[in-house]
Amino acid sequence: MVVGRTTLGVVAAIAAMLAGINDRPGSRRGSVRRLGVPAVVGAVGLFVGTVAGDRLGAVALTVLFAGLGLLAGGISAVGPVASAAGTQLLVAAAIGAGMPLPESGWERAVAYLGGALWLVLLRLVLPTPGSLVGDYRFDGERDAVAGVYDAVAELLDAVGTDRATARRAALTAALDHAQDALTGPRLRRYASSSAERRLHAQYAAALPLGEAATALAWAGEPVPARASQGPRRLAAAVRGNTHTGPLPAPSRSAPALRALDDALLHAAEAFDRGKGDRDLHTRRRTARDLVRSVFGAGGREYGLRVALCFGASAAIAQGLYRAQWYGQHEHWYWLPATAVFLVKPDLGPLVSRVLCRAAGTVLGAVLFAGFAAVLPRPEGLIALVALSGALIPVATRHFAAQTAVVTVLVLALVMVGGEPQASVSRIGETLLACAIVLVAGHLPMPGQGGGGVRARLGAAGQAAYAYLDHVLSESGGAAHHGADARALRWTLRREAYRALAEARTAIALAAAELPALARHTEGADDVVATLERLVDTTTACAVHLDDSGRLTPWHLAQLNELLDELAEERDQVGLRMPHAPEVPIAG
Template identity: 35%
Template sequence: MADRKRADERGRQGRLAPPEWLIGGLRPAPTPIPWPAVARAAIALAAPLAVGMATGQSAYGALASMGALSGVIGDTADAYRMRIFNIAVPQLYGAIGVTVGSLVFGHGWLAVGALTLVALVSGMISSIGAVASVSGLLLLLNAVVGAGLPMPGPWWKAPLLLTLGGLFVLLLSLLAWPLRRTEPERDAVAGTYRAVAAAIEAAATDAYDTRRQAVTNDLNTAYDLILGRRAREHGRRGELVRLSAQLNVLIPIVEAAPAVHLRGWGVDPAIPSAVRQLADAVDEGRTGTVEPELPEPTTPAERALDSALRYAFAVVHHPDPDHTNIDDRLGRPAALRIRFRRAARNVLLSGASWRYGLRLALCIGLAQVLVSVVPVERSYWVALTIVFVLKPDFGSVFARALMRAIGTAGGLVVAAAVLAEVPRGWWDVPVMLVLAALIPAFSAKGYAFQTAAITPVILLLSDVLNHQGFNLVMPRLWDSLIGCAIALVAGYLLWPESWHTRIGARLAEAVSATADYVEYAFGSEDDRAERVRRRRRLYRDLSTVRSEFQRALTEPPPMGARAAAWWPLVVAVERIVDATTAARVRVNHGAPWPAAGEAVEVAVQLRELADGLRRSSRLVGVRVALAGPEEGVLAPLRQEVRAARAIASPGG
């Protein structure tokens, strides 16, 4: 009886507890604080304010600090060359935005039309990529600020000050470039080696899947950094060639890891230790002949890992790798003009791009109409809230609206204390130094935390411009709630694609690509480089699918519930790719080749699963039988496919 009462009590508590999709965004992410970014943000926002105070032009200093805030938000890249693009290019769009906004300031319906058009362009270009997304954000953000706040004349002064603030952030971020030119790329390659060591170490544990995901993410990051830099440099620089060789030689080790995992027992501690030795050698740039101390291999999986490790030791410690043997696993990026033409074509001809742009334009237009009809003091805050909530490539609109409201409320508590207790003047500089430092520290923890950190900074800078003090606080809360409501209704509920998810179709494409990979891996052709490229693309696509599902999990029912139900199938497909790679590695190192038609039968099973996912919005049944020798090299692969089939048709 007592046990039943306790169970009933737990059930009542569970019903009263907030749903997971709601509280997930309030958990701080377990990420380290980026201390260099913290220092840059503090200096970048406080220094212009101090200069403005010293010269008697505090408004100019506040505008430069606003530009620096935009630069801090965009300063997310590791490689120095990418920082130039991530900060400088968006600043150009921000300057255009504030110019357009200031030109229509006080012009009523002309301002409504102009901001609606800017919102359409901002939403459409966001689909191009990360830099374009931040550029679109600053274009619309600064246009809203320019149309809502009086800017100092002449017209060019505000965009110049905002741009100088952003370029100041860029200057601070590039100070160490002469001493650490390739340090980010080297750190990324060494970090990938360490992630592989951790995955091999966890081969016989439940933590393997999580560690393998970390390997995929680190590989993607490292290839993006190195290939992106090589695309912008003519010729083949020695350091980049060496890093490319060290990254490519890691691929056979990554391929051997699933074979060791599927074997079902652990590895000798000397193996992950050897991989960590390679990571240290990459990190420190060591060369010379080094022989690894490895156990004697006895199985095909062990022979594959032993061979890959010995080859990696030879390449990593070689002082001058053969540049003719560098294989860009994902292919080098196209020329800039070609990528520009592709991006323009995708923006103009993509239905998704137009839908995103129209959603954003509708919400901004409604917000501007509302504040034009109903007197709302400092009305730009309504549109600013919509900009941050509804940027379509930033994640779940529903979850972000809730997190924005919660984060704004938390930030306003801090802002109220600052505006009520700290006298305006030179005290603003040390206060800004502290508040600005919190932005990158809190941004790493989640969106609600980032909003809570940014809100008092914007309010303090706004007060420097319009001197309203504590009276800014409560209107900003109401404006934020109005903006969140507009985003939820006009940007979420009115668009069926928001709550009718396409995650099934995305997963089906990944399953179909997996079927192609299975057939190619055991087909008549034996182009290892092409096989590796296919596997890397497939892992990258699966990583994207996983991100889509994780974003869908933050949505309310039915989308969140459906994503949760299909989530095990995403993991199952990743395990199928691992099993395929492991089987091929075992064949390459002595295991017998599978019988004719075995791989084709597996591919047929996967394609039927993909077709079922495309036709249904629910989990599907798969009826094709899948049989084969239980001792064959493809037996683990068939087992993983059967597991996926069981997940897809739980009642069948």
């Protein structure tokens, strides 16, 4: 506003708002990818939408929006960052095509990038509260790695109780969070500072501890209380960036306890040396994996629903706009942009999303109408934008609260940009978008339903089988042992548990849908539960192999029993999975 380019400021503020919605607690480096990738894709969408809005008629624009919806929906099946990128692509395309701005497409795209990158810069530079001790740039990484050691200690405390399964799942979540926190771009040019190398070494040292704790939980025999004291002291050392001091050694009366003791000794040595590299025992997804996700069952099903919702809402919105249903308001783009957020499956069950969106929009519109009646313009509206932006991190905890805050922010930006007050029309457009998404979201789609869940289950099964196959190969002789083989084993174990956690999340969301959608994934929870038991048993076998060099007939019998049970459950739900590894018959 100071330089007389208010509309560009509105575009930048919209980009910063969307980046704030995408942000989550975690490391600074992780936020670069989490916020930056969707911002770049959104800028491309804004440019494409601007050009299309200037040159295409209503029918051609609707077809283009449907095609973008199909592409963005398929991309969203890749993962959380891709899902955010797909959403920003569509929202920005709708804004570019419908928002009346004097700037060209490239100017809008640059302003959009500037708004998002401003938030990324603040995220990288400003310390979080309570993190001024030491090198605060790594506070998110330290908290994440320390959380892994705390999760190991809690799992050890729960061994032999009915809390063990939940604690093992919590350990998986902690490892996933730490892995994400450490995989961002480097803050320095060369393999980074000693603090970064130390954190990588501390994360790597947690992997054998987690493996031993999982094996103990699988055995189910309670362990002495002192077994969890070592991991807790390691967690405190990570948070305080200090030395570990003496660690209490657990009993060495069983293979898993001996593995735990060895892992503690290894961790103490790693903490003292502080040496490590950037290899987090992960494997990059290949282009084939990405294509399989986009064009697989999950990507196709979600892409078709997004294409239908985005294209239909754009067509209806333009029809209403040309019929002058909007009156003096030129914001038909709100309808398709709202539909994009409503159709996202990772925001909760469909009906819940719709109800929360409707309630949040009504509340936000009413609040804004009250503010607009008393606030001075434009200073009061700018202050309202800043206040709403500050509330976004808190509001993201609930979709209705987030919707209310975003509604106030967007309506304020619209007025700052020169349009009249639009609370009433905003409510009407949101309710119409809710109706469109409810209908389109429950329509039958070509192919087998529940594609997203089935894709996650298939990936989990493939990862579990790869892990089992590697552990079985370790039992074939000394040639398969060593540091490299063990590092690969930890990589495969991490991938298996992570894939299972993603499948669990997808199943929980699908189970909360209405029967028309939930029925497609019946029995999936039994399959993932058996896969989890298979991976737990494989972990126990790996620990036993390290101790004795061979598997007992009892271990082999357990593996074969689980594979038979999994095959039966897989056939019942009609799930396609890769062939299971051949496990020798016990006896």
